[in-house]
Amino acid sequence: MQSLVMVPTLVLLLLMSTTNGVENRKPNAIERFEYSAMNCRDHSASLADFGGVGDGITSNTKAFQAAINHLSRFSSDGGSLLFVPPGKWLTASFNLTSHFTLFLHKDAVILGSQDESEWPVIEGLPSYGPGKDTDRRFSSLIFGTNLTNVVITGDNGTIDGQGELWWQKFRNRELKFTRPFLIEISYSENVQISNLTLVNSANWNIHPVYCSNVIVQGITILAPVTSPNTDGINPDSCTNTRIEDCYIVSGDDCVAVKSGLDQYGIAFGMPTKHLVIRRLTCISPTSAVIALGSEMSGGVQDVRAENIVAISSESGVRIKTGKGRGGFVKDIYVKGMTMHTMRWVFWMTGNYGSHADNGYDPNALPVIQNINYRDMVAENVTMASWLEGIPGDPFTGICISNVTIALAETAKKLQWNCTDIAGISSGVVPHTCELLANQSLEKWTTCDFPEDILPIEEVQLKKCSFRSKCV
Ligand SMILES: *[C@@H]1O[C@H](CO)[C@@H](O)[C@H](O)[C@H]1NC(C)=O
Ligand SMILES: *[C@@H]1O[C@H](CO)[C@@H](O)[C@H](O)[C@H]1NC(C)=O
Ligand SMILES: *[C@@H]1O[C@H](CO)[C@@H](O)[C@H](O)[C@H]1NC(C)=O
Ligand SMILES: *[C@@H]1O[C@H](CO)[C@@H](O)[C@H](O)[C@H]1NC(C)=O
Ligand SMILES: *[C@@H]1O[C@H](CO)[C@@H](O)[C@H](O)[C@H]1NC(C)=O
Ligand SMILES: *[C@@H]1O[C@H](CO)[C@@H](O)[C@H](O)[C@H]1NC(C)=O
Ligand SMILES: *[C@@H]1O[C@H](CO)[C@@H](O)[C@H](O)[C@H]1NC(C)=O
Ligand SMILES: *[C@@H]1O[C@H](CO)[C@@H](O)[C@H](O)[C@H]1NC(C)=O
Numbered sequence: 001m002q003s004l005v006m007v008p009t010l011v012l013l014l015l016m017s018t019t020n021g022v023e024n025r026k027p028n029a030i031e032r033f034e035y036s037a038m039n040c041r042d043h044s045a046s047l048a049d050f051g052g053v054g055d056g057i058t059s060n061t062k063a064f065q066a067a068i069n070h071l072s073r074f075s076s077d078g079g080s081l082l083f084v085p086p087g088k089w090l091t092a093s094f095n096l097t098s099h100f101t102l103f104l105h106k107d108a109v110i111l112g113s114q115d116e117s118e119w120p121v122i123e124g125l126p127s128y129g130p131g132k133d134t135d136r137r138f139s140s141l142i143f144g145t146n147l148t149n150v151v152i153t154g155d156n157g158t159i160d161g162q163g164e165l166w167w168q169k170f171r172n173r174e175l176k177f178t179r180p181f182l183i184e185i186s187y188s189e190n191v192q193i194s195n196l197t198l199v200n201s202a203n204w205n206i207h208p209v210y211c212s213n214v215i216v217q218g219i220t221i222l223a224p225v226t227s228p229n230t231d232g233i234n235p236d237s238c239t240n241t242r243i244e245d246c247y248i249v250s251g252d253d254c255v256a257v258k259s260g261l262d263q264y265g266i267a268f269g270m271p272t273k274h275l276v277i278r279r280l281t282c283i284s285p286t287s288a289v290i291a292l293g294s295e296m297s298g299g300v301q302d303v304r305a306e307n308i309v310a311i312s313s314e315s316g317v318r319i320k321t322g323k324g325r326g327g328f329v330k331d332i333y334v335k336g337m338t339m340h341t342m343r344w345v346f347w348m349t350g351n352y353g354s355h356a357d358n359g360y361d362p363n364a365l366p367v368i369q370n371i372n373y374r375d376m377v378a379e380n381v382t383m384a385s386w387l388e389g390i391p392g393d394p395f396t397g398i399c400i401s402n403v404t405i406a407l408a409e410t411a412k413k414l415q416w417n418c419t420d421i422a423g424i425s426s427g428v429v430p431h432t433c434e435l436l437a438n439q440s441l442e443k444w445t446t447c448d449f450p451e452d453i454l455p456i457e458e459v460q461l462k463k464c465s466f467r468s469k470c471v
Contacts, residue, residue, distance in 0.1 A: 030467050033083075033103065037151045038192050038215070040464035041101050042078025045071060046085055048471055054087020056111060061118055064094035072097035079149065083468040084108040084157065092118035093180065096144035096152075104157025104196060105470065112141045112161040112180070112202065121177050125186070125209060127237055127260025127268035127298055129356045137178035140207070147188040156220070158197045159183075166202035167227050179203040179229075186210050192461075194218050203229050204252075209236040210270060213456060216243045225285045227251035232282070234258055237270035237298050240456040243277045253291040254282035254313075257300050259327065262360040265297025266326040272298070274454050277305040284313040290334070294320035294352040296366065297327040303334075304450060310339040315347040316378070319368060322352040323390060326364035330397075332371045333449045339378035345405055346373060350390035350420065368395035371423075372447035379406040384430060389420030398423030399447035400436060405429060 045067060048054075052063035064082075071080035079099035086107035092115065096102065104110065113119070119138040124130060141161060144150055159182060166179045182201040185191050186209045194217040198205050205221050208214045216233055223230035232248035235241045236258040248254040259265060259272045282289040289310045292300050310316055316339055319329055339345060348368070368389070384405045389395040398421055407415070407430070418433035425436040426445040 028469060028471070031470055032465055032467050033155070034463065034465045035103065035153055035195070036461035037101060037153060037464050038190055038459065038461060039079060039099070039149055039151070040462055041081040041466070043071065043074045044081040044083060044466040044468060046083045046468050047089065048085055048469070052089060054085065054089050056088030056090055058090060059113060059118065060089045060091040061094060061113070064091050068094065068097050068100070071100060075099045081466055083466070084110065084154070085468070085470050091141070093120055093139040093141055093143055096142065096147060096150050098147045099149045101151040101153065102142070104154030104159070106155035106157055108154065108157040110141070110159045112182070114162055114165045119180060127265045127270065128295070129261065129264030138180040140181035140184035142183045144185040145187055147185065149190045150185065150188060151192040152183065152196065153192065153194045154196050156195055156197055158199060160199045161201040163200040163202040163223070163227060163230070170228055181205070181207045183207065184209065189213050191215070192217070197222070199223070200227070201230050204231040204234050206233045207236060208238050208241065210238070212239040213459070214238055214241040215456070215459065216241070217245055219246045221246065221248040221250065223249060223251050225249065225251050225283070231256045235272050235275055237268070238272050239274055240454065241275045242456045242459070243280065245279045247281045249283040251286065252284070253287040254280065254284050254289050256291040257303060258293070258295040259298030259300055261295040262297055262324050262326070262356040263364070264356055265295060266364060268298055270298045271301055273301040274456065275303045276454060276457055277303070277308070279307045281309040281311070282313060283311045286314055288315045288318035288347070289313050290317050292319045292329050292332065294322065294325070294354070296321055296329055297325050299328045301328065302331045305334040306336045308337045310337065310342065312341045313339070314342070315344040316342060316376070317346055317373065319348040319371070320352045321350055321366040321368065323362050324355055324360035324364050325366045326361070328367040328369065329371070330367065330369040334373050335375045335449050337376040339376070339381070341380040342378055343382045344384070344386055345376070345378050345381055345403070346385040346387065346400070348387045348389065348395055348421070350388055350393070350395065365390060365393040370397040371395070372399045372449065373403065374401045374447040374449065376403045378404070380408045381405050382408050382410060383412045383417070384415040385417070387416070387418045387421045391420055394420045394422055396422045398436060399425070399445065400428055400432065401426040401445055401447045403428045
């Protein structure tokens with residue numbers, strides 16, 4: 001807000017609220033909010049100024065869009081912030097703008113509308129083709145495309161997708177289009193999503209696609225562990241992404257790294273690379289803490305994950321691919337994982353069968369190479385590893401070191417099931433398979449982890465503030 005203009009109003013409002021102030025939160029008092037962001041903003045406004053009603057019943061789709069359309073005029077004039085005050089703000093999809101921040105008060109809840117007719121239907125993504133999952137689809141609750149410098153943050157305010165009805169319709173095959181994601185930002189750069197709680201997404205939670213310079217920080221994601229496809233964070237054909245300090249409970253993968261599917265992903269050719277994942281806690285009983293693929297046809301390269309806690313999850317790190325995918329998954333580094341109650345610690349599958357359509361090229365073989373896992377402890381594990389490459393296209397350069405896996409009472413007899421893979425291991429308990437030839441203690445190997453620092457790790461957030469009424 002232009003502070004010069006605001007001062008008289010501020011004084012007046014404070015005076016008014018002291019004369020009749022009985023409650024703790026004076027209804028008209030102006031409060032000051034602080035947050036950290038890639039960029040601060042010169043202008044701000046409240047959703048309430050655009051006719052928003054936070055009663056949980058009234059639709060705010062038009063209010064959100066009117067507010068953001070209005071604020072978009074400040075794109076080249078210091079940027080703008082939209083404040084979402086305490087309340088329950090029911091809305092269908094709305095679009096963000098550039099040089100813009102959406103800020104949720106800690107008691108603000110954005111509620112996803114369950115009325116299908118309110119949701120625009122948009123085109124699928126080119127790297128997926130007209131396949132089943134990303135074909136004509138409902139726009140995401142919070143959507144942004146072709147933007148620069150966009151921030152979604154708050155004092156841990158909540159975005160609730162109200163997914164139950166969507167999950168039910170999906171299971172009953174009652175939907176004509178793919179369920180909406182909670183947040184999708186495409187073809188954008190300088191994107192920050194931080195300090196929010198996301199619950200009950202209808203589909204994936206956070207989907208940055210064809211983006212660069214993305215920070216996802218301090219996000220709590222909660223979905224029932226039985227809910228379909230409620231992936232946590234899915235960096236997809238993005239460069240320079242940093243995911244940190246997140247807590248995720250998911251009905252699918254906590255973090256799923258992607259880059260398009262089969263012939264469409266190969267043709268689009270945009271990899272996900274330079275991805276940092278750190279200080280993540282994950283509960284994923286049916287899927288992986290970190291999944292690479294199965295949509296990896298544009299390639300995945302240079303992923304660095306560390307300081308990860310997994311609880312009651314199916315697998316720790318999982319690479320999913322198959323014939324027809326093409327692309328690559330290479331230069332993957334994971335260290336410092338602590339895991340409790342796991343089905344598999346490491347899983348690689350080269351026979352992931354689902355395809356975009358029959359037009360895939362069965363001779364398009366993926367390259368899986370230079371995969372490094374080290375410094376991990378796991379307990380109550382059913383099976384240490386299932387590593388299944390592709391006959392004639394082995395997964396190579398696998399390195400596993402300093403990993404101690406304690407088995408569950410019900411553990412399998414065969415702990416390392418390896419086919420069509422090659423690599424080395426060192427200091428791993430229980431004994432690895434012969435294809436990961438154990439090095440003797442004299443030639444102890446430590447698997448690589450890069451020492452250089454990526455540009456996205458060096459991005460510092462600025463301290464920002466604004467003032468707003470809390471109604
Ligand atoms: C998120 O909140 C924490 C503590 O509440 C704060 O230290 C951090 O700076 C915030 N991060 C962002 C990106 O606002
Ligand atoms: C958001 O933008 C997309 C792409 O430009 C468009 O198809 C969609 O209708 C817009 N949604 C709204 C709510 O205006
Ligand atoms: C966004 O950018 C992509 C790639 O440059 C382009 O193909 C697409 O048409 C743009 N979309 C909009 C809504 O401007
Ligand atoms: C944010 O809210 C969630 C859900 O209430 C809570 O579990 C989490 O601890 C909160 N995070 C912070 C940093 O306060
Ligand atoms: C082995 O991993 C543990 C964590 O699981 C770590 O504390 C320890 O320093 C590592 N040892 C070596 C030799 O790197
Ligand atoms: C070990 O895992 C089994 C499931 O495989 C679970 O039922 C049991 O509670 C776990 N035990 C502990 C001590 O976490
Ligand atoms: C080992 O893996 C192969 C294929 O990768 C599978 O067919 C077989 O059932 C597995 N064996 C066990 C005991 O898990
Ligand atoms: C690795 O091989 C050495 C001998 O070469 C043996 O002493 C050690 O027990 C083996 N360790 C594992 C974990 O397989």
